[in-house]
Amino acid sequence: MAKDKKQPRPKAVTPKGFRDYFGSEVAARNTMLDKIAAVYHRYGFDVLETSAVETVEALGKFLPDVDRPNEGVFAWEEDSDWLALRYDLTAPLARVFAQHRNDLPTPYRRYAMGPVWRNEKPGPGRFRQFYQCDADTVGSGNVAADAEICAMLADTLEAVGIERGHYVVRVNNRKVLNGVLEVAGLEGEDQRANVLRTIDKLDKVGPSGVLSLLTNGRLDASGAFIDGVGLSEDQTAPIMKFLTAKSHTNEHTLELLLRAVGGSQVGAAGVDELAQIADLLAAGGYSADRIVIDPSVVRGLGYYTGPVYEAELTFEITDEKGRPRQFGSVAGGGRYDDLVKRFTGQEVPATGVSIGVDRLLAALAAKGRIDAQQAGPVVVTVMDRDRMADYQAMVAELRNAGIRAEVYLGNPKNFGNQMKYADNRNSPIAVIEGGDEKERGVVQLKDLILGAQIAENATLEEWQERTNQYEVARGDLVEKVREILESQAR
Incomplete structure (x- = not known):
């Protein structure tokens, strides 16, 4: 009897034209988008989230440099209809306004942020999935709407750090x-x-x-x-x-x-x-x-x-x-009075702007406006695996006080590995409570940020004179952790 062939293991690779975003990258993007949203909100624009999938018919032939509607997009047939991932945030807006125009105020002012997908040849810095950040006014032919978008764009750039x-x-x-x-x-x-x-x-x-x-x-x-x-x-x-x-x-x-x-x-x-x-x-x-x-x-x-x-x-x-060069364009837009007409048969004036999120993030990084590394959580170390309840109680207190914290959940046998883990997480503080500390009702707090600074800059004598470890009463845990975090932020 022939043996069944083993299924080959899948390759752990990102599909061509796509990429993964890790914690600090996502945090930087979210921080920037929050600042942008605050400006849009201040201007009176409402947020809108549309479906990531549209009918190919709704998307139309507006994808740049593409003659056929289903080329350049990720499309598939379902129940005799062709569906596709959205390639921008403007075409879905036209569909939404046409579909809900009787329930929406006119002019309708909305902003949207999210990923879009384009089935195009990838290249350096050119991905098939990327983020866009749009703001549009639909239903006004007044050039004051265009002027407002330009003013809002200028205010947005300054708000994020340009x-x-x-x-x-x-x-x-x-x-x-x-x-x-x-x-x-x-x-x-x-x-x-x-x-x-x-x-x-x-x-x-x-x-x-x-x-x-x-x-x-x-x-x-x-x-x-x-x-x-x-x-x-x-x-x-x-x-x-x-x-x-x-x-x-x-x-x-x-x-x-x-x-x-x-x-x-x-x-x-x-x-x-x-x-x-x-x-x-x-x-x-x-x-x-x-x-x-x-x-x-x-x-x-x-x-x-x-x-x-x-x-x-x-x-x-x-x-x-x-070689020195200027950074270049990070946003663009204009008036498009024919897009909604495709659905309604009547001209509906509209104007809007789209910000290239990845390009603007790259610009902020070039200007040093983005922290290269995101601050990690306070790490509560485990000195005695039979006392996990004590450590979980500490972490719960810190979290309830609004402090990001976690218990070390790896193998606690080697304390050095716990400290390496805290360093890899960019943790600001390590909490230590062994049997002796438990008996005396105290905890040790290790300021890891200050410790790194001392190690980098101090002489041996200065190292011996300065301390980055504090012993405090167990009941003062939250207060002292907060004090150390505030000192690190200064």
Whole structure:
């Protein structure tokens, strides 16, 4: 009789494009999201949690650079319907508003935070599951809603630790760009899309590089030739006027944009909206050093219909090769008046912003705003395994006092291993009660943070003079632990 083949053991590997998040990472993210939520709440936005799964029909064809609705998402068929994990938090919002519009206030102001999934090719820093943090106003066509989102974004960056002068919120308007394309005589959607993609490379190749790509093409850094769009000089003139309209003041930038759009009515309407946004922001105390009109902002081919904005961090960091560079964009959004219309048949104006949570966390880490290691619990050591009830009583007292604590639950035979465990947990204090301490009604408290500092900086004589261990009455356990924790926080 043949022996049954053993089933191979599963490989303990994370699926490609996904990653695990451990305690300190999750804690840092939650802390940041709490600060963001506090700003959104202060602005009057309500939290909304939507299902992680939507119908493919509801998600639609709004995933960037994807022609088919079920490509780029994790989708499956169920009872003749195609379902998919959400790829962003905006498409579910459109579905929610269309579904519950009779029960929701209009305008409806909501924020949402959570993971999204994209079935795209992963790469360095590019994962298939990542966090987004959105805020949107649905049902208002007033540009004051766009101005408010920009102001809230600036306040949010400062609330999480990006100081003024190290960020700028840049604002443009797709109507202005559409007016420029109209003046340039570009009618076909394919040609317009190629021009928009080329304009979006301004930060990388500069005005002269964009001009080359709009016309005959150019050599890239590797020496390869990139074909141009093939526009004439007359066609590129208004586009280059638009791209180089950024000036030292918002007022002068608006003047230059008005010239760039020529006789286009839609372009002039876009410039007027930008002027209104600038006036509203100035009235709220948001000067051009925080929020600025910038024609180089191009977002969402076919998605945005009016004002668009990006938050860019302007401080320098060092890349993997030791070269200085600016951190770049961490948030973006704009007005999208056609998304809800897919469900209702009627245009519903909407505007919103999405923050790249992982990028913003990386920025805060680069600025030293995130603790590299999360504080661990107070560890109650076990000197006598027959007295676990005593140790559990101590831990219960600490927890009831709001102090994070745990009993060591490994093998208590080796006390050194217990202290190594406390160090690995980044514990601030170890509680010790052996038979002698029990008999005398006392406990020993070891300040592990101070002990580490003494070990790192003190001489042998100083080590002998200073102490990081205290003997206190058993009844004073909670009071003394709290005192030590407060001293560590200073």
